[in-house]
Amino acid sequence: MPEATAPDLTAARPEAPPAVPDLTAARSNPKLANVLYHDWEADSYDAKWSISFDERCRTYARDRFELAAGAAGWPYGRALELGCGTGFFLLNLKQAGVLDEGHVTDISPGMVAAAQRNAKELGFSVEGRVADAESIPYDDDTFDLVVGHAVLHHIPDVELALREVLRVLKPGGRFVFAGEPTRHGDVVARRLSRATWEVATRATRLPGLRGWGRPADELRAASEAGGLEWMVDLHTFDPGGLARMALRAGAVDVSVRTEELMAALFGWPARTFEYAVNPQRLGPRWFWFSYRTWQRLAWFDAKALSPVVPAGLFYNALLTGLKPAGPVEL
Numbered sequence: 001m002p003e004a005t006a007p008d009l010t011a012a013r014p015e016a017p018p019a020v021p022d023l024t025a026a027r028s029n030p031k032l033a034n035v036l037y038h039d040w041e042a043d044s045y046d047a048k049w050s051i052s053f054d055e056r057c058r059t060y061a062r063d064r065f066e067l068a069a070g071a072a073g074w075p076y077g078r079a080l081e082l083g084c085g086t087g088f089f090l091l092n093l094k095q096a097g098v099l100d101e102g103h104v105t106d107i108s109p110g111m112v113a114a115a116q117r118n119a120k121e122l123g124f125s126v127e128g129r130v131a132d133a134e135s136i137p138y139d140d141d142t143f144d145l146v147v148g149h150a151v152l153h154h155i156p157d158v159e160l161a162l163r164e165v166l167r168v169l170k171p172g173g174r175f176v177f178a179g180e181p182t183r184h185g186d187v188v189a190r191r192l193s194r195a196t197w198e199v200a201t202r203a204t205r206l207p208g209l210r211g212w213g214r215p216a217d218e219l220r221a222a223s224e225a226g227g228l229e230w231m232v233d234l235h236t237f238d239p240g241g242l243a244r245m246a247l248r249a250g251a252v253d254v255s256v257r258t259e260e261l262m263a264a265l266f267g268w269p270a271r272t273f274e275y276a277v278n279p280q281r282l283g284p285r286w287f288w289f290s291y292r293t294w295q296r297l298a299w300f301d302a303k304a305l306s307p308v309v310p311a312g313l314f315y316n317a318l319l320t321g322l323k324p325a326g327p328v329e330l
């Protein structure tokens with residue numbers, strides 16, 4: 001595989017989205033909060049998270065899939081993504097040869113439209129439907145593969161969603177969910193990000209460093225948006241609990257892996273720093289440094305730490321399992 005190219009992150013800076021949505025009406029309705037929040041984010045999402053559909057993100061998506069479920073059986077014939085966002089996972093997996101026919105769903109209409117737009121720009125089309133993962137609008141036994149990235153922690157009833165996943169999978173079909181925050185990893189990441197945000201935004205108010213600051217309205221919008229995350233981020237997971245939930249939903253051959261410890265300790269503050277300061281000041285050398293450092297730490301985590309450090313201390317959980325191939329014996 002060729003080496004991943006560095007992202008052009010200087011070009012992909014998040015523009016402050018127009019106005020932070022008013023989620024007052026959605027305070028006791030997490031699904032509505034998710035629709036409003038992600039519709040609002042849809043057009044700036046790729047820039048905010050440095051999402052692309054080039055070698056870098058293809059490799060990232062394919063490696064996550066392979067870490068969870070191995071490389072046997074590629075390409076899967078008909079695949080569905082839940083909570084597709086702008087298509088980061090499924091479109092990159094398709095480009096990497098992991099799957100063939102793609103279908104994308106999300107509870108946010110803006111996200112489904114963005115994913116379909118991205119697919120079109122890549123030269124293929126994917127079918128898209130606005131759908132709640134707790135009631136997937138497809139017939140039983142439809143898909144060979146169901147995937148999701150950073151979606152389970154937004155769904156109120158994760159076990160119900162997993163039962164739906166098993167219903168729409170063909171017997172023997174596989175599901176793969178990646179990018180789910182572990183309980184411990186999430187606490188550490190949030191604390192580090194908050195501390196980095198405080199330090200960076202205060203420092204850039206000092207005389208002599210003002211040129212490093214972002215415009216006040218952008219900072220306010222970013223900060224307000226961050227303050228809404230508690231309404232859409234509903235869960236963190238402990239690896240054993242996540243596996244048990246999938247088994248209760250009826251899956252077999254379930255496994256949960258975790259990854260990113262040092263990489264997350266570096267990555268979250270780095271990302272927050274990039275978001276808090278004027279991007280023009282950072283320049284391509286910073287982004288190269290940041291990306292390469294993250295890659296090296298992720299490698300160190302996988303090779304040196306993963307065999308000896310408890311799984312729950314890593315940041316990211318990956319879940320896979322199968323729908324039983326035959327009728328379940330009761």
Ligand SMILES: C[S@@+](CC[C@H](N)C(=O)[O-])C[C@H]1O[C@@H](n2cnc3c(N)ncnc32)[C@H](O)[C@@H]1O
Pocket residue numbers: 031034035038082083084085086087088089105106107108111131132133134148149150151154155156179
């Ligand atoms: C953090 S984003 C991840 C998007 C994309 N998978 C990625 O990795 O870039 C979570 C996505 O899940 C969607 N979502 C939230 N709740 C959902 C639900 N109940 N059913 C389906 N999608 C949902 C959101 O609209 C959002 O697009």
